[in-house]
Amino acid sequence: MLRVAFKLAYFGWNYHGSQYQPHVPTVDGELFRAFERMGINARERRYRTAGRTDAGVSALGNVFALDLDTFDPWMVRVLNSHLPEDITVWAYRVVDDDFDPRRNAVSRLYQYVMLDEGYDVETMDEAARMLVGKHDFSGFAKNCRPCVREIYVSKVEKDGELLIYTVEGNAFAWNMVRKIVTALKIAGREKSPEIVERVLSGEQIPLTPASPYGLILKDVRYSFDFEVEEKGLATLRERIAENFRKFAQLYGVFRILSDF
Numbered sequence: 001m002l003r004v005a006f007k008l009a010y011f012g013w014n015y016h017g018s019q020y021q022p023h024v025p026t027v028d029g030e031l032f033r034a035f036e037r038m039g040i041n042a043r044e045r046r047y048r049t050a051g052r053t054d055a056g057v058s059a060l061g062n063v064f065a066l067d068l069d070t071f072d073p074w075m076v077r078v079l080n081s082h083l084p085e086d087i088t089v090w091a092y093r094v095v096d097d098d099f100d101p102r103r104n105a106v107s108r109l110y111q112y113v114m115l116d117e118g119y120d121v122e123t124m125d126e127a128a129r130m131l132v133g134k135h136d137f138s139g140f141a142k143n144c145r146p147c148v149r150e151i152y153v154s155k156v157e158k159d160g161e162l163l164i165y166t167v168e169g170n171a172f173a174w175n176m177v178r179k180i181v182t183a184l185k186i187a188g189r190e191k192s193p194e195i196v197e198r199v200l201s202g203e204q205i206p207l208t209p210a211s212p213y214g215l216i217l218k219d220v221r222y223s224f225d226f227e228v229e230e231k232g233l234a235t236l237r238e239r240i241a242e243n244f245r246k247f248a249q250l251y252g253v254f255r256i257l258s259d260f
Contacts, residue, residue, distance in 0.1 A: 003046075003099055005065040006076070007091035007226050009236050011243065012058040013213060014086055019052045027053075027087060031064065034082035038075075042066050050101040050220040051108060051172075056212030061109075061219035063101040076229040088236040091226035101220070107152060109219040110177045112165040112210065116158060119188030125156040127184055127193035128165065130200065139199035140180050140207065141173035149173065156184060178209035185210070 010018075010027050020028035028049070035042040050063040068075075076089050083089070131154040138147040153168040165181055187193045199205055 002071050004071050005093045005095045006089050008089045009060045011086040016055045037082045054212050057215045059217040063220045065101045090232035090236050091228050093226045105220050107221045109168040112181050113214045114163050116163045120191045121158050123191050124184045124188040127187040127196040128154045128156045130196050140176050142175040144173040175209045179207040181210040182207045
């Protein structure tokens with residue numbers, strides 16, 4: 001028996017999150033069905049994931065692992081042939097028998113994309129950098145008290161009409177990144193990073209999580225590198241390019257409609 005870890009990407013807008021739910025489409029559910037078509041019951045093979053993503057959230061480098069009787073890289077291509085076009089497995093690694101993708105992760109990297117609606121970007125970046133280090137993030141999380149996490153990178157950058165928030169840390173609680181984004185938007189509107197200071201100090205300030213559609217789990221990092229499955233990576237790039245063209249056109253359509 002071999003334990004194998006896989007990296008996968010998915011466009012999250014068609015799913016009710018990554019975690020399996022019996023009556024709605026989820027990323028886990030699609031993976032279970034794909035493995036079943038290969039004669040493998042993933043739920044009986046110590047199937048574990050690096051992290052759960054909410055409905056609407058996408059991923060480029062989420063990770064899952066399970067036990068297999070045997071493994072050859074061609075199995076990635078077979079697995080992808082049974083998955084819908086918005087889920088792609090693109091890398092793999094044979095790991096130790098006790099490997100757990102969540103507990104053995106070194107860090108997780110998220111990015112959040114939003115329109116620049118006149119925010120003070122320098123203030124947003126200043127507020128974001130206050131989060132670097134080890135803090136109790138209870139005020140930015142849901143059902144997590146205390147909620148001590150360590151953030152390694154936290155910054156806001158402007159890219160044309162978009163703002164991109166990048167955050168990397170050892171772990172993240174439920175809704176944590178999206179609530180941070182809401183606080184950063186407030187800081188950008190008010191031209192003051194005070195709200196981040198207040199939440200970190202323990203003040204209870206209601207923060208509605210930002211929309212899930214701007215969030216992507218970009219990578220989950222370990223003490224080792226994954227082996228890229230070239231066909232899977234090429235397929236993923238084609239699918240990203242196809243969706244880029246599609247949504248670029250839709251963006252243009254809504255730019256025209258917004259002038260109405």
